[in-house]
Amino acid sequence: MTGADGRAHVPAWILLSGAALVGILTALQARVNGQLGARLDDGLVAAAISFGSGLVILLVLSAALPAGRRGAKALTDGIRARTIPWWMMAGGAAGALTVATQGLAVGVIGVSLFTVGVVAGQAVNGLFLDRIGYGPAGVVAVTVPRVFGGLLALAAVGLALVGGGVSGIPLWMLALPFAAGVGIAWQQATNGRLRQRVGTPLTATLVNFIGGTIILVAAALVRVAIAGAPEALPADPWIYTGGAIGVAYIMLSAALVGYTGVLLLGLGVVVGQLVASVIIDALWPAAGSPGLVQEIAMVVVALLSVAVAAEPWRRRRR
Numbered sequence: 001m002t003g004a005d006g007r008a009h010v011p012a013w014i015l016l017s018g019a020a021l022v023g024i025l026t027a028l029q030a031r032v033n034g035q036l037g038a039r040l041d042d043g044l045v046a047a048a049i050s051f052g053s054g055l056v057i058l059l060v061l062s063a064a065l066p067a068g069r070r071g072a073k074a075l076t077d078g079i080r081a082r083t084i085p086w087w088m089m090a091g092g093a094a095g096a097l098t099v100a101t102q103g104l105a106v107g108v109i110g111v112s113l114f115t116v117g118v119v120a121g122q123a124v125n126g127l128f129l130d131r132i133g134y135g136p137a138g139v140v141a142v143t144v145p146r147v148f149g150g151l152l153a154l155a156a157v158g159l160a161l162v163g164g165g166v167s168g169i170p171l172w173m174l175a176l177p178f179a180a181g182v183g184i185a186w187q188q189a190t191n192g193r194l195r196q197r198v199g200t201p202l203t204a205t206l207v208n209f210i211g212g213t214i215i216l217v218a219a220a221l222v223r224v225a226i227a228g229a230p231e232a233l234p235a236d237p238w239i240y241t242g243g244a245i246g247v248a249y250i251m252l253s254a255a256l257v258g259y260t261g262v263l264l265l266g267l268g269v270v271v272g273q274l275v276a277s278v279i280i281d282a283l284w285p286a287a288g289s290p291g292l293v294q295e296i297a298m299v300v301v302a303l304l305s306v307a308v309a310a311e312p313w314r315r316r317r318r
Contacts, residue, residue, distance in 0.1 A: 010259055015256060015259055015260050015268075016260075016264075016268045018252060018255075018256050018268075019253075019256060019260060019264070019265050019267075019268025019269050019271075019272065020268050020269070020271050020272035020275075021249075021252065021272060022249045022252050022253045022256070022265075022268070022269045022272060023268065023269035023270060023271060023272020023273035023274070023275075023276065024272040024273070024275070024276040025245050025248055025249035025252075025272075026118075026249055026269065026272070026273055027111050027115060027272070027273045027276035027277045027280060028245055028276060028280070029050075029099075029102065029242045029245040029246055029249070030102045030106045030111050030114055030115070031106060031111050031280050031284065032050075032238070032239060032241055032242040032245065033046055033047065033050050033099055033102035033103050033106065033242040034102050034103065034105070034106025034107040034111070034114075035106075035107060035239055036049065036050065036103065036234070036239050036240070036242065037102070037103030037104060037106070037107055038107030038108075039234045039239065040230040040233070040234070041230065042103075042220075042223065042227070042230050043100060043102075043103030043104030043105070044100060044103065044104070044216065044219050044220045044223045045103075045220045045223065045224065045229075045230055046103035047096070047099040047100040047102070047103040047104075047216045047219075047220070048213070048216040048217045048219070048220035049240065049243075050099050050102075050103070050240075050242035050243045050246065051095070051096065051099055051209060051212045051213045051216050051243060051246070052213050052216075052217065052243065053240060053242070053243030053244065054209050054213075054242075054243030054244060054246045054247045055206075055209040055210060055213045055243070056243075057243065057244055057247050058202070058205060058206040058209050058247055059206070061202060062202060062203065062206050065202065067199075067200045067202055068200070068202045068203065068206075070199060070200065071198045071199055071200040071202055071203025071204075071206075072203055072206075074197065074198040074199055074203070075197075075198045075203050075207065078197055078198065083197065084194070084197050084198075087190070088190060088193055088194045088197065089194065089207045089211060090190065090211060091186075091187040091190040091191045091194070091204075091207070091208045091211070092207065092208045092209060092210060092211025092212035092213070092214070092215065093183070093211060093212070093215060094180075094183030094184060094186055094187035094190075095183075095187060095208050095209070095211075095212040095246070095250065096211070096212040096213075096215040096216045096219075097179065097180050097183045098118075098180045098183060098184055098187075099212070099216065099242070099246065100216065100219070101114070101176040101177060101179075101180045102114070102242075104173075104176065105173045105176055105177065108169070108173060109169055109173055109174075109177075110277075110281050111276070111277040111280045111281050112274070112277040112278060112281045112298070113169075113174075113177075114177045114277075115177075115270075115273045115274055115277045116156065116177075116274075116298060117174060117175075117176070117177025117178045117180070117181060118177045118178070118180055118181035118184060118273070119153055119154075119156060119181060119270045119273070119274070119302070120153075120154055120178050120181060121177070121178040121179060121180060121181020121182035121183070121184070121185065122153075122181040122182070122184055122185045122266040122269070122270065123150040123153040123154055123181075123266065123267070123270075124150070124154075124181075124182065125181070125182045125185035125186060126150070126185045126265075126266040126267075127146070127147065127150050129185055129186065129189050130146075130261050134186075134189050134193075135188075135189035135192055135193070135257060135258075135261055145308050146264075148308050149267055149305045149307075149308040150267075150305070151305075152301055152302070152304050152305035152308060153267060153270055153301075153302060153305040155301050155305075156270075156274065156297075156298045156299075156301040156302040156305065159294055159297050159298050159301060184266075185266055187208070187250075188253050188254070188257050188265060188266070189257060191204045191205070191208055191250065191253065191254040191257070192204075192253075192254055192257035192258050194207060194254075195254045195255065195258070196258065201250075201251040201252070201254035201255045202251060204251075204254045205247060205250045205251045205254060208250055209246075209247070209250075253265060253269070267302075267305055270302050270305070271299075271302050271303055274298055274299045274302045275299055278296065278298075278299055
């Protein structure tokens, strides 16, 4: 079944569940990459390893799958015909910032505190990008429920900052997750538009990883030239799974954003991130993690934010 816009009708609960899964994978990747950065004592090298491993996976998939080969041809044709502008291929810059932030900060501040900073950036930029029609869904009205849902997401961020739990954390570690959240909202919209042009999220994700890997490898080489290489790489295989996790959630978000819009996808992702963050930090705490009571309160408020923002959208689709 298709809607008036020609897109297949997908039930709201499936779309929101998919968005929450993106958030769960994002939180898991943050902890894995943060641990790799802490073990190497070098967040940039950890980020380059993570993105580089994801790129290898995508190159293999793109060569092996018919959809990947069709997408690569559509991308090449679009670049030659100038129907795919350069900025549609720049999503990797935001991905590089996100993964670098994970490697630099999450090992210290924990997944929950990282997530609430990302939440703030996503909520603010998601509203803006939907209002100007930047995402593949076009202009999405900034209605009262959507604004209120975004404000509730920001309130969840505020709950994490209550008390003195962040007093000993450097300001730049708190600012970087916000910048990453702004970038993630833009990346989701940009990758969604590129997916429309090439016909598959696989190729859109591949473009993202090519750009991000180039940026991160260059930054890591500069870092190694100045400070020296890490003494030894960890032997645990799981600590190198961040790239594969990133492939999964970027492809999934590129497929979803054309149906949900940037803000609603971001809010669904927030719920998945916060729920997963509480579980991960409870099992695997970091020095700067908020207390369990604050984390649970954050999750409840974030769940309310999605319910408020999604209800009128669900009525329209029905």
